Amino acid sequence: MNWRMKGAIQKVLGVVPAGDQLHFRLQRHLGALRHLAKELEAKIEDWRLMAGHLRDAKLPLAGTRFVEMGTGWYPTFPMCLHLGGAARVDTIDLNRYLRKDLTLEAAALLDSRVPLIAEESGRPEVDVRAAYRELMGALRRGATIEEATGGVVRYRAPGDASATGLPDGTVDVVFSNSVLEHVPGEIIDRCLDEARRILRPGGVVFHSVNCGDHYAYVDRSINQLNYLRYSDHEWEKWNNRFLYQNRLRSNDFIDMARKAGFAIELDTSRPHPTRLAQLAEIEVHPRFGRYNEAQLAITSIDFIGRKPA
Numbered sequence: 027m028n029w030r031m032k033g034a035i036q037k038v039l040g041v042v043p044a045g046d047q048l049h050f051r052l053q054r055h056l057g058a059l060r061h062l063a064k065e066l067e068a069k070i071e072d073w074r075l076m077a078g079h080l081r082d083a084k085l086p087l088a089g090t091r092f093v094e095m096g097t098g099w100y101p102t103f104p105m106c107l108h109l110g111g112a113a114r115v116d117t118i119d120l121n122r123y124l125r126k127d128l129t130l131e132a133a134a135l136l137d138s139r140v141p142l143i144a145e146e147s148g149r150p151e152v153d154v155r156a157a158y159r160e161l162m163g164a165l166r167r168g169a170t171i172e173e174a175t176g177g178v179v180r181y182r183a184p185g186d187a188s189a190t191g192l193p194d195g196t197v198d199v200v201f202s203n204s205v206l207e208h209v210p211g212e213i214i215d216r217c218l219d220e221a222r223r224i225l226r227p228g229g230v231v232f233h234s235v236n237c238g239d240h241y242a243y244v245d246r247s248i249n250q251l252n253y254l255r256y257s258d259h260e261w262e263k264w265n266n267r268f269l270y271q272n273r274l275r276s277n278d279f280i281d282m283a284r285k286a287g288f289a290i291e292l293d294t295s296r297p298h299p300t301r302l303a304q305l306a307e308i309e310v311h312p313r314f315g316r317y318n319e320a321q322l323a324i325t326s327i328d329f330i331g332r333k334p335a
Contacts, residue, residue, distance in 0.1 A: 095202040238326065
């Protein structure tokens with residue numbers, strides 16, 4: 027599909043009555059949700075990478091208290107964390123998108139990933155398998171995700187990750203996966219400030235950010251640097267509440283985390299030669315003049331920031 031057409035359709039759906047329901051139906055029948063197994067595999071791989079990074083940061087999954095920013099249609103990360111022995115996972119979303127049918131379908135697909143979850147969490151596979159059976163049994167009986175996890179996973183939507191209401195210093199990890207690129211910069215600042223408040227001393231933020239043009243996933247005629255061509259005014263024609271893209275670069279997220287008082291312990295951002303070649307072929311709008319070539323070409327970053335102990 028032409029990316030401009032998709033942007034225009036989503037722009038309209040964002041303002042018409044029943045637009046949310048229509049958008050879901052399009053995603054389910056024509057978009058990413060029609061291949062849930064493929065999408066889930068990608069999410070599980072992202073979870074595996076997060077688990078590894080947290081392990082390197084001396085933060086085991088078992089017994090840990092998490093806050094997730096951005097739940098989405100189904101709670102892959104919270105379910106994996108629950109099976110891995112997390113003490114609590116508050117998953118917060120601005121909109122109430124979570125669906126029981128997709129949650130059950132995603133949980134069923136986790137069956138074959140139980141050995142991976144056990145390996146990454148360091149929990150005995152027999153315990154993970156037992157927890158998985160309990161989770162599936164409860165979801166099949168119509169339980170909510172909170173009921174199915176014995177209160178470990180708590181879904182909070184509509185919710186505000188910049189004002190969680192959680193007590194000071196009661197969380198070990200605040201994380202997100204492919205979320206921050208969809209949040210206005212000033213709100214990210216407030217979310218990072220809130221994260222520092224609720225994290226215990228020595229706790230961390232972990233964010234995985236896909237800061238490339240997401241329209242490139244549906245229109246193969248463009249690449250992930252395409253949106254760097256446009257001014258803010260021009261980009262507003264296609265930016266919409268279903269696929270809002272802030273166009274921030276990887277270094278912006280690091281700068282915001284440092285500004286909020288976090289010490290950066292992990293920054294995976296690197297310019298890929300393919301992206302640098304693509305950058306040389308486009309005319310970047312002067313609006314991005316403050317960035318160097320490497321900063322413009324980077325389209326993904328995982329980072330960890332630690333609250334001072």
